[in-house]
Amino acid sequence: MAYDSFSVLKSSAVPMPIENVDTDQIIPARFLKATERKGFGDNLFRDWRYDKNDQPKQDFVLNNPTYSGKILVGGKNFGSGSSREHAAWAIYDYGFRCVVSSFFADIFRGNAINVGILPVQVSPEFLHEIFTAIEKDPKTELVVDLQAQTITIVATGASESFAINGYKKHNLLNGFDDIDYLQAMKSEIADFASKR
Amino acid sequence: MSNSPTTLFDKVWDSHVVRKIEDGPDVFFIDRHFIHEVTSPVAFLGLEQRGIGVMYPERTFATADHNTPTINQHLPVDDPLSANQLQQLATNSAKYGISHWGLGDPKNGIVHVVGPENGITLPGFTIVCGDSHTSTHGAFGAIAFGIGTSEVEMVLSSQCIMQPKPKKMRINVNGQLGKGVTPKDVALYIISKLSTSGATGYFVEYAGDVFENMTMEGRMTVCNLSIEMGARGGMIAPDQTTFDYIQGRPLAPKGADWDTQLAYWKTLKTDAGASFDEEINFKASDIEPMITYGTNPGMGMGISKHIPKASEVEGGVATYEKSLDYMGFAENDSMIGKKVDYVFIGSCTNGRIEDFRAFASIVKGHKKADHVTAWVVPGSHIVEAQIKEEGILDILTEAGFVLRQPGCSACLAMNDDKIPAGKYAVSTSNRNFEGRQGPGSRTLLASPLVAAAAAITGVVTDPREFL
Ligand code: SF4
Numbered sequence: 001m002a003y004d005s006f007s008v009l010k011s012s013a014v015p016m017p018i019e020n021v022d023t024d025q026i027i028p029a030r031f032l033k034a035t036e037r038k039g040f041g042d043n044l045f046r047d048w049r050y051d052k053n054d055q056p057k058q059d060f061v062l063n064n065p066t067y068s069g070k071i072l073v074g075g076k077n078f079g080s081g082s083s084r085e086h087a088a089w090a091i092y093d094y095g096f097r098c099v100v101s102s103f104f105a106d107i108f109r110g111n112a113i114n115v116g117i118l119p120v121q122v123s124p125e126f127l128h129e130i131f132t133a134i135e136k137d138p139k140t141e142l143v144v145d146l147q148a149q150t151i152t153i154v155a156t157g158a159s160e161s162f163a164i165n166g167y168k169k170h171n172l173l174n175g176f177d178d179i180d181y182l183q184a185m186k187s188e189i190a191d192f193a194s195k196r
Numbered sequence: 197m198s199n200s201p202t203t204l205f206d207k208v209w210d211s212h213v214v215r216k217i218e219d220g221p222d223v224f225f226i227d228r229h230f231i232h233e234v235t236s237p238v239a240f241l242g243l244e245q246r247g248i249g250v251m252y253p254e255r256t257f258a259t260a261d262h263n264t265p266t267i268n269q270h271l272p273v274d275d276p277l278s279a280n281q282l283q284q285l286a287t288n289s290a291k292y293g294i295s296h297w298g299l300g301d302p303k304n305g306i307v308h309v310v311g312p313e314n315g316i317t318l319p320g321f322t323i324v325c326g327d328s329h330t331s332t333h334g335a336f337g338a339i340a341f342g343i344g345t346s347e348v349e350m351v352l353s354s355q356c357i358m359q360p361k362p363k364k365m366r367i368n369v370n371g372q373l374g375k376g377v378t379p380k381d382v383a384l385y386i387i388s389k390l391s392t393s394g395a396t397g398y399f400v401e402y403a404g405d406v407f408e409n410m411t412m413e414g415r416m417t418v419c420n421l422s423i424e425m426g427a428r429g430g431m432i433a434p435d436q437t438t439f440d441y442i443q444g445r446p447l448a449p450k451g452a453d454w455d456t457q458l459a460y461w462k463t464l465k466t467d468a469g470a471s472f473d474e475e476i477n478f479k480a481s482d483i484e485p486m487i488t489y490g491t492n493p494g495m496g497m498g499i500s501k502h503i504p505k506a507s508e509v510e511g512g513v514a515t516y517e518k519s520l521d522y523m524g525f526a527e528n529d530s531m532i533g534k535k536v537d538y539v540f541i542g543s544c545t546n547g548r549i550e551d552f553r554a555f556a557s558i559v560k561g562h563k564k565a566d567h568v569t570a571w572v573v574p575g576s577h578i579v580e581a582q583i584k585e586e587g588i589l590d591i592l593t594e595a596g597f598v599l600r601q602p603g604c605s606a607c608l609a610m611n612d613d614k615i616p617a618g619k620y621a622v623s624t625s626n627r628n629f630e631g632r633q634g635p636g637s638r639t640l641l642a643s644p645l646v647a648a649a650a651a652i653t654g655v656v657t658d659p660r661e662f663l
Contacts, residue, residue, distance in 0.1 A: 019515040020392060020492050024629040029608040033263065033277035035237035035284050047631045052617065075512065077393040080426065080492070081629060082608075083328040084235065085344035106362075106396055106428055107328060111344035165360065167220025178346070182354035183248060185215065185223070189356055192214045192225055193252065 005175035006118055009098055009144045010154075012069035015134045016061055021074050022081035023108060027090045029082075040086055041093030062094075066138045073100045073130055079108025088115045098144050100151065102127040113168050114177065120144060120151050126160045129153060146173060201467035204433050205364055205399050208339045208464070212322045214356060221358040227321040229256040229351045230307045231294070233263060233281040234610070235326030239349035240288040250352045253293040257316055258285055260298050261306045262327075263610040266573050266600035269299050278611065292352075305576020305602045308332040308544035312416065313578050315445025319434040319461040324351060329544050329626060331422040334431035335415035336438055337464045339399070341429040362428045363473040365398040366466075369406040371480030376660040378554065379414035380546060380624065380643035382406060383421035384486035384496045386478065391510070392494040396426030398474065401466060406480050407432050412441040413550035420545045421626055424493040433465040485659055487531050488628050488641040491519040495628075499646065499658050503529045522630055523638050524618075531640075531656045538621035539570045539651040540633070541644055542600075543607035546624035547575025549582045551644040556591045558648035558662045564596035565654030571613055572597050573605040595652070609634045622650040 031043040048060050056063040072091065078101035079087065088111040091099065099117060102124045112119045122130070133140045133153045141154040146169060152159040164172075171177060182189070215223040231239075236258070243249065250256070263278040273279040282299060289296035297303040303310060308329055311317045319337035324330060328342035347357045367386060387394075400422050407415060415432050422430030439458060442448045449457045484498030497504070503520070505527045506513045520526065525534075541547075541555050552574065564570055572592060574580040580602055583589050589599055606613040607625040609632070615621045617636025624647050628639035642650075645659035 017514075018518070019512050022492070022627075022629045024608075024627065024632050028631055028635070029610045030635075032234050032610065033275075033281060035281060036241060037238050047635055052635070075515065077396070077426070080392055081328070081627060083326060083342035083344055085238075085326075085346060088344070103393060103396070105393070105426060107342055107344065111346070114344060114346035165220050167217050167358075178358045179242070179246065179248075179350055179353060181358070182223070182350055182356055183246075186251070186354060189214055189223075189225070189251070189354055193355060196225070196227075 004116060006097065006116065006146050006172045008146070009070060010141055011071050012139050013071035013073050013100070013130070013134060013142050014061055014067045014069055015131055016072065016074045017131050019075040020077045020080055023079055023084050023087035024081055026079070026087040027084065032084060032086050037089050039093065040090035041095065044090040044094045070096055071098045071100060071142055071144065072096045073127070073134070076101065076103045076124070078104050079112070080105040083107045083111070085111045085115065088112045088117055092117055100127070100130065113172065116172070116175075118144065118146060118172060120162045122151060122160050122162060126158070129156070129158055201470035203364055203466045203470045203472065204337060204401055204431060204464055205339065208320055208322065208337070209361060212339070221360045223356050224359040225322065225356055226324050226351050227255065228311070228316055228323045230311055230323070230325035230330070231256060231258045231285070231348060232307050232325070232327065233260050233285040235345050236288065236348055237281060237284045238345050239352060240284070242349040243353055248353045250292040250294065251355050255355060256294045256352065257311070258289045258294050258296040259304055259307050259310055260285055262604050262608065264299050264603040265611050266571070266603050266605045266613055269601045273299070302577050305574070305578065306544045306547060306604055308416070308420065309547055309575030309579065312336065312412070313445065313576060315442055315448030318442065318448070318457070319438060320464050324357065328423045329420050331427070331429040332416050332420040332544055334419040334422065334429050335412060336442070337431055337434035337461070339429060339431065342423065362399040363397055364401070365395055365427070365474040365476065366401045366403055366472045367476050367478070368404040369402070369478045369480055370404040371406065373406060373480045373483065376485050376645055376663050377483050378643040378645060379410055379417040381483055381486045383418045384488065384493065384641065385483045387421060387425045387493050388486070388496040389478070390425045390494070392424060392492045393426040395422070398427050400427045400430040402430055402432050403466070408435065411550060412437060413548040416548065417545055421493070424626060434461050485643060485646055487646060487656065488639070489523060489525055489531055491522055491628055491630050493626065493628060493641060495519065496641065499531060499656070503527055503531070532658060534656045535620060536568060536622050536650045536655055537619040538615050539568055539647050540573070540606040540621055540623040540625060541647050542571065542573030542575065542605050543625035544575060544604070545626045546644050547573065547579065549579050549586075551624065552579070552583050552588050553586070554644040555648045556588045558645055558659060559595040559597065559652055560591045562595055562652040564651055568651055568654050570597050570651050571600060571606055573600045574602045576602050597651070606633050608632065609637070615639070622647050622656070
């Protein structure tokens, strides 16, 4: 079991209304030199978070104590660019368990699920509602229910459903991963390979 | 079913599905797997923690490229973290019986350059690597795409990954390309039209006479950049150009095996009447030499144009303004004449022999501008050797350029090849994200011809002036 299972998450959220947040911003290449999956959260959004002298930039949302929580809410096309899974590790290691956006880049979406982060894709309108709710009250809470496939803004009661395929949902709910699944079907794979 | 018209993509995809999971992804068989030092160590660690091994080590190939230095490669690597990653790649490869082309090996180079040039990349294959520009290999009619480290572990341990089948898009470009318009410009043009997320969820087939008339190097440049419009990958049907490129490469099929494979490869094309989820057409004559002005590859334009106004672009004005602000540019600026501090030619996008030929065709007989720092980095040792054999090195030296040693270099600036904060670099690589080429660096993506013209004039210059 590679990560904690996911069922219902109720948390305040950190807003990042920027589009095309690419994985080079999430974790710059110079921090990809570790050979273990540890400590990447320290460098999450490194160059937006710290200045040249490694001092926190006050205007960046992660340095603003007003905002906290296990849900990161990003703008459209979140996670574009490099396939580095380190981006998902950094988000997980920092403490986020769910990323909400109106659109995710393909590879990031897959990587996120593989490390136990739930990517929740909502409509642009609902994304706007979330940002507005957080703006009104930074402590406002969201409820993400994987079983029901819904996301709800507690304060307003507004809710939307999101898509996830049944297989991945089962994995996340139980903390299983693809490697467990593939290991269990190795003879079928060997058969297939021998015919190629 | 076998009689209905089928796309190239479906032919290759469907023949690699081991099992279909209901309401889930396909269990997808991988023919060739490339690994490098940065995205593989945690995957090997995972194998150890689970106590499982590598199922088919002969299907995986390791090369060191992402963090390697581009000078003095015979000396120990200074940076202890990079040295550790390189060592782990060597140790893990040896332990599991994976062929490994480490630093200094004559076959070493950027993973997406060495795969094709050694005949590892073949039509009809499925190819993955923990690097998003794996899409490069689609130039051979392969399904090739980038994966994350969890998936690297899956391929090592079971030769499969779990993949939902993407939708299909065909992009047709027909007509005659103008003077100075290279495959890089074709790709940057398409991305500028589709945006960086325009092909998300799709696998692209490139078709039309522009791609049919391209060399393999050019096709690799185009397929390489597929990911920059969000596509999982891009592919081009194999033809005689493809077969001629492959034949005789060290690991390519030989003898009777060659004949059998060739017969199969010739079936790899989209049948007339096969349908796509999306089809887009462009005219070759609309494409100019391109340059980017912003912080994603979709923010590109013809080099003679002016930077669009925020009100004219789709999407968020705030994001657009943040981007121009980072670049130090203003709406409506002309790019021509902007000062250039660095020029980088190399990377898996434009680090092949044809790219250096193009670069040399412009710098020949000129001198590098004094204030420009130029990094000329071949994609592999084989490319480096060709540069020397063809006399390109003499042209470069004469013009004041120094040839470095192969690797990813300033494409992602994991080694010492970092563009300093605030400086402008014309780069033939693939990403102009904030800080991609070093913290605070400002990247202008362009073709080798545009890079060459900038290197000798010291400002952004239309390369057609030199042709
Ligand atoms: S040259 Fe750049 S894009 Fe290509 S493999 Fe290296 S880092 Fe990735």
